Amino acid sequence: MGWYWPASPRILAELLVLAYALVSVGAVSRTIALVFDCDDTLAPDTTTWLLQQFGVDTDAFWQRAGDLVRAGWDPPLAYLDLIRREADAGNLKGLTRERLAELGPKVEFYPGVPEVFDALRDFVMAEKRFRHYGINLHYYVISSGIEDLLVHTRIAPYLHDLWGCRLAYDDQGRIRGPRAVITFTEKTRYLFCINKGIVGAVQRENPYLVNASIDQEARPIPFSNIVYLGDGPSDVPSMRVVDLFKGFTIGVTCEKNAKRAYELSLGRRARMTAEADFSEGKLLRTYLQEHIKRTATRICDDIERFLVRGPEI
Secondary structure (H helix, E strand, C coil), X not given: CCCCCCCCHHHHHHHHHHHHHHHHHHHCCCEEEEEECCECCCECCHHHHHHHCCCCCHHHHHXXXXXXXXXXXXXXXXXHHHHHHHHHCCCCCCCEHHHHHHHHHHCCCCCCCCHHHHHHHHHHHCCHHHHHCCCEEEXXXXXXXXXXHHCCCCCHHHCCEEEEEEEEECCCCEEEEEEECCCCCHHHHHHHHHHHCCCHHHHHHCHHHHXXXXXXXXXXXXXXXXXXXXXXXXXXXXXXXXXXXXXXXXXXXXXXXXXXXHHHHHHHCCCEEEECCCCCCCHHHHHHHHHHHHHHHHHHHHHHHHHHCCCCC
């Protein structure tokens, strides 16, 4: 017996709508990405902390880095080259790849970190509707700090990926200079990696993949599902990109850099600003919870809209 096709054009149309709806539901991204800068966002400046472990006068170090920047150096290249010079001069004796790995777990973070990562996942899972539709969170860090240190910190196990400045070493693990740097606009490159789902070893081994042409509908994490948190000027290009594509931005401030709250709010670079405290009940945690709830609700609404009504025909 052959296949039987309903004769009614309307039934055929309804079947096609249902098929399209099911495909569309599968295409709706259920992932919300929280993307963090690290230094002065999740933790006090980690490079300053690292240099202090070796007795470096950090005020003088950053003054010298500033002199290089004023002479035309890119800021991350300036401080990385100074670290190389200090190492060559013997002022950072013992600073090797292995020593960075040993120091990583000792890095201190702002209140509520890393506990906030589990807490926000629990917040999502506590909502029956969000559980039903498989809403999930991914965490990422894009930093101009030293990746070789950050990957060994207490936050690393919670992250879907982490990008920072990488160092080159000789065969004894001693620093030879920068291998990869993340500048202001370079951060936006990694936002598109997240958007397109090009992360991990695949991205590092094939850096040009970020330029691949991928339809907006096929991208695993649309920008509207991205929340970006940063503290200062180096985050402005990323905030602008996320905001342009209807994501959400939060400026993180601390007392020593209170002026940045004004700078981030000026021109709506950040939608909101809050003090660097991720603890339960604090403003920053509340901002994150409320926006996650709002985004997750929109995703669930999109899924139900396709299931109940299907697309317009």
